[in-house]
Amino acid sequence: MTPDAEDYSRLTPGLPWLEALQTEGRRRFADLGLPTPRQEAWRFTNLGPLGRLPWRTAPPGSTTLVPESLPSVVPAGGPPSHRLVFVNGTWRPDLSSPGALPEGVVLTGLASALTDHAGLIEAHLGRLAAVDGHALIALNTGFLASGALLALPAGTVLERPVELVMMGAGTDAERPLAWHPRVLVVAGAGSRATLVEHHVSLNRHPGFANLVAELFLAPGAQLRHYKVQRENPESFHLATVTGRLQHDAGYEGFLLTTGGRLSRNEVRLVLDGAGATVTLNGAYLVRGRQHCDTTTLIDHAHPRGTSRQMFKGVLDAEARAVFQGQVLVRPGAQRTDGHQLHRALLLSDQAQIDAKPELEIHADDVKCSHGATVGDLDDDALFYLRARGIDRDCARALLIAAFVNEAIAEITDPTVATAFEALADGWLTPG
Amino acid sequence: MLEITNLHASVGDRPILKGIDLSVQAGQVHAIMGPNGSGKSTLSYILAGREGYTITEGAVTLDGRDLLAQAPEERAASGVFLAFQYPVEIPGVSNATFLKAALNGVRRRRGEKELDAMEFLKLTRVKCRQLGMTDEMLKRAVNVGFSGGEKKRNEVLQMALLDPRLAVLDETDSGLDIDALRIVADGVNALRGPDRAMLVITHYQRLLSYIVPDRVHVLAHGRIQRSGGKELALELEARGYAEFGVDEAA
Known part of the structure; x- marks a missing residue:
């Protein structure tokens, strides 16, 4: 280039x-x-x-x-x-x-x-x-x-x-x-x-x-x-x-x-x-051969900081996603409270996710956690919806939307939350 | 209306149902009683179309149509309703969204007009009132944070909305205290009618004091061992399942 x-x-x-x-x-x-x-x-x-x-x-x-x-x-x-x-x-x-x-x-x-x-x-x-x-x-x-x-x-x-x-x-x-x-x-x-x-x-x-x-x-x-x-x-x-x-x-x-x-x-x-707060959430929905990388670094340099991260990913076809979430707690950043969660749904066998959460803690009085899950849709929930007359594709779309909306619901501006929910729904029901 | 003929089913290589014959007419309530592991829940899941069971022999028809060939959502439209022993929690999906999708899914397949948001809300409010429920639980996520009683009432509400031909109640009394049990049973009884059949699956006689069956069948070792009137339930309550070769104390 x-x-x-x-x-x-x-x-x-x-x-x-x-x-x-x-x-x-x-x-x-x-x-x-x-x-x-x-x-x-x-x-x-x-x-x-x-x-x-x-x-x-x-x-x-x-x-x-x-x-x-x-x-x-x-x-x-x-x-x-x-x-x-x-x-x-x-x-x-x-x-x-x-x-x-x-x-x-x-x-x-x-x-x-x-x-x-x-x-x-x-x-x-x-x-x-x-x-x-x-x-x-x-x-x-x-x-x-x-x-x-x-x-x-x-x-x-x-x-x-x-x-x-x-x-x-x-x-x-x-x-x-x-x-x-x-x-x-x-x-x-x-x-x-x-x-x-x-x-x-x-x-x-x-x-x-x-x-x-x-x-x-x-x-x-x-x-x-x-x-x-x-x-x-x-x-x-x-x-x-x-x-x-x-x-x-x-x-x-x-x-x-x-x-x-x-x-x-x-x-x-x-x-x-001191006392700064970060909420960093997100959702990605990718298909085809798309590649989506989310890399975050939350640097707690002073005491009493709070950080919350929740990312939800949905991958279909041959899509790939990367999640690298680093939380750094520097010496002296006591009483830091940091949480990070990344959850991905793989809708196809060819989709791929690389997730790398990283906590680096140099202070002793802190509360930090991270979680990462990768999975498929819940079969019990899928059967429950279908047993009530909701066809398979529609039931899947409902469950995927629910999965993503858990993150979108964290948006505190209601107008933006509504708009983003509609955009995610648009991805689920293309055309 | 419901005809089960020589039904054999297994999970993997393990046979669970070993030749069930059962005939339930419209307007009737039949109870299936049996000890743990007798195949009661398997039977209810097979009727609703859950994956993971192999039908090795036999047939099930509802109003003369083969049920086993239908997908779960097709069975719902055909009139099968399974009230789950453990209703599934679905975070992020509101009960109203769920009920509307279910109702319109079933109506579409039945060739009926789908309801818009206003019509749906009106109908749901009427059903809630008939069942003595508030419509507050419509706004909450499906079964999330519901008490045991609320979950079962939610099942009854779904049943009322979907208007099934055949309702299968799987261990509806489990996890309910006596007050909740009475409320749920009242809801079920309100849905009894000449066009509807019910299959009440339960371990204990208790539920059958509230939902009084026309017939009682004892299921053990994958077969119906004995059938009789409602007094059979009382007899089982007194004597247990020992005479069917089941020692539950073991």
């Missing part, structure tokens, strides 16, 4: 710090190359097929779309969300509707934010997602051309969700497009917001989204961060989410994946102050 040289630094020329950062990113990526299965963190996910495609960096898009046709978790007719729309990674103000925002809140495309909020961005961009040692972050940084900035002053509460709609619209199967957006969230002390990401494809052409998010949660800030990725089965989707929670901050994340040929969500959260 050789990114095009002419596409460098479309973000904003003339900012020396940014140009230096991007140059460093490109240099690092040139050194590192794409990760390979020889690296422990990538043992079960082979990016070989991605590296063999002749990617080119997506030009600014002009795809014609109507905003009404764009996905949203908010029911039509109700109060709208604050929505930013991206096509092939480029922010499209003409399709976006950020709406009225409380005093001091910034929600805009990263490129335009650099004009008015360069100081804020300089203070945060690349601080959590460091280019050294992480090829995908280096690649994203080097070719960073767009993204979103959400900044919340201390004490601000956003009642309605912020939605980032990121759409792939490839034009050519022979020369697929790649984009490297950055999501930057700077949540001031005690602020609260809900951020929803939609990743979809507008056609059948392959795309490569290499997303990096940096989430800064000041003391007491509460961020709900929900993501659904349902790109077409030719696409590659790699996301690296980095976050830092100061004391008493709270993060609630949910990752719903039904799309992509090869996808990976790598979430790295540091509980960098």
